[in-house]
Amino acid sequence: MRIAVVQFPGTNCEHETLVAVKECGMDGEIFRWNRPEQELCEFDGYVIPGGFSYQDRVRAGVIASKEPVMATLREEAERGKPIVGICNGFQVLVESGILPFGDGVRLALAQNVMIRGGEIVRRGYYCAWTMLRHDAEEKRCSGSYILRRGDILSIPIAHAEGNLVASDRKVIERLIDDGQIVFRYCSERGEIINEFPVNVNGSTENIAGICNPEGNVLGMMPHPERAFFAWQLPRKHPRVQGYGPGRLIFESMKRYIEERRS
Amino acid sequence: MIINLRVWLKIPDAEAATVKNTLLRRMGYQGIVRDVKRERLLSIEADDVSDPDSLIKQLTRELVNENKESFAVSVNSLDLSNGFVPVKVSLWIEDGEAVSIRDRLVKRLGLKMIRAVQRANIWKLYIDGDDPESVARRIAEELLVNPNKDRYEIIKLN
Numbered sequence: 460m461r462i463a464v465v466q467f468p469g470t471n472c473e474h475e476t477l478v479a480v481k482e483c484g485m486d487g488e489i490f491r492w493n494r495p496e497q498e499l500c501e502f503d504g505y506v507i508p509g510g511f512s513y514q515d516r517v518r519a520g521v522i523a524s525k526e527p528v529m530a531t532l533r534e535e536a537e538r539g540k541p542i543v544g545i546c547n548g549f550q551v552l553v554e555s556g557i558l559p560f561g562d563g564v565r566l567a568l569a570q571n572v573m574i575r576g577g578e579i580v581r582r583g584y585y586c587a588w589t590m591l592r593h594d595a596e597e598k599r600c601s602g603s604y605i606l607r608r609g610d611i612l613s614i615p616i617a618h619a620e621g622n623l624v625a626s627d628r629k630v631i632e633r634l635i636d637d638g639q640i641v642f643r644y645c646s647e648r649g650e651i652i653n654e655f656p657v658n659v660n661g662s663t664e665n666i667a668g669i670c671n672p673e674g675n676v677l678g679m680m681p682h683p684e685r686a687f688f689a690w691q692l693p694r695k696h697p698r699v700q701g702y703g704p705g706r707l708i709f710e711s712m713k714r715y716i717e718e719r720r721s
Numbered sequence: 722m723i724i725n726l727r728v729w730l731k732i733p734d735a736e737a738a739t740v741k742n743t744l745l746r747r748m749g750y751q752g753i754v755r756d757v758k759r760e761r762l763l764s765i766e767a768d769d770v771s772d773p774d775s776l777i778k779q780l781t782r783e784l785v786n787e788n789k790e791s792f793a794v795s796v797n798s799l800d801l802s803n804g805f806v807p808v809k810v811s812l813w814i815e816d817g818e819a820v821s822i823r824d825r826l827v828k829r830l831g832l833k834m835i836r837a838v839q840r841a842n843i844w845k846l847y848i849d850g851d852d853p854e855s856v857a858r859r860i861a862e863e864l865l866v867n868p869n870k871d872r873y874e875i876i877k878l879n
Contacts, residue, residue, distance in 0.1 A: 514736075517865065564867055569870045583818075
């Protein structure tokens with residue numbers, strides 16, 4: 460099972476993402492953006508890790524979205540292969556139009572705006588542990604394949620532009636109706652509270668991660684590779700069999716590929 | 722009055738170079754786009770200004786780093802030269818950075834006459850061909866703008 464960890468200039472989470480992929484028993488390698496894009500077709504799945512592709516020039520993710528590898532990834536996504544975009548990888552998937560519907564740029568990940576009691580209390584870059592509620596049905600999405608609806612995970616964020624917005628409210632309604640909202644920022648008890656610090660970046664409907672209609676492409680702002688091992692977690696957080704909850708994202712991808720093959 | 726402060730880099734502008742490279746190498750604008758330059762525009766609205774020159778000096782001192790940036794100031798107008806299509810890109814959702822700049826000017830520097838600050842990028846597109854404006858619109862929509870948060874306008878040159 461071969462997984463490509465796609466690296467653009469400015470990506471900075473490729474190594475820890477690769478460790479996570481390999482730790483789950485998958486055969487991974489870092490795939491630099493300037494390799495012949497046809498070679499991507501040989502892989503069974505893809506992770507676009509976090510970082511600052513092209514230094515976030517113009518806006519986060521947009522320059523990387525024009526690279527030939529993204530056209531190939533779109534084709535592979537249409538073949539049903541799994542893609543997980545993490546943080547900047549999510550931004551690249553949105554700017555390339557692969558997410559949410561594969562038909563153009565329907566969303567933006569705008570600058571964080573933290574709101575409490577109707578007041579803006581903070582803006583911009585924020586780095587913190589967050590609680591996520593898995594809102595999708597079981598097996599709805601390749602990157603959360605083994606999670607059940609309502610599962611709560613603690614995974615950290617680190618970004619300045621994760622505030623998911625759409626100029627057309629119908630886009631959000633369609634995401635809700637079609638079960639494409641995979642993760643929402645929540646309290647420790649799983650409550651969706653549209654206030655900072657639960658909603659860490661002002662994202663519409665507390666959205667932290669979405670999938671495409673087919674479910675094989677997941678984009679999420681939190682970094683599962685930073686909550687992969689138990690030692691990465693703060694002491695107060697629950698452990699998952701010696702590992703952190705971030706492992707479940709990579710295990711999901713593996714299970715999705717296995718079941719798709721069988 | 723509205724003080725328009727245009728700021729551009731003296732050193733090479735990597736962002737403009739990236740946009741040019743992307744247009745030429747990835748998006749099929751070879752032979753159409755000759756060059757791309759970029760300026761930051763801060764439009765600062767102020768009331769009851771008794772000494773405009775002094776206010777402009779204070780603003781440029783605070784908002785421009787002359788070690789790496791050049792600037793031009795115009796009041797109630799935007800004086801741009803010819804030879805390119807200027808595409809002004811700004812946020813239509815709330816611009817937190819612009820709000821922070823206003824708060825800094827008013828609360829920290831005591832410039833109580835400042836009412837509002839708006840921020841934009843002016844992309845100066847040097848385009849060959851018969852209809853540069855429609856090419857500029859296409860470039861804006863394909864690369865410079867995400868309509869879910871940004872808006873753009875082509876500034877008419879005098």
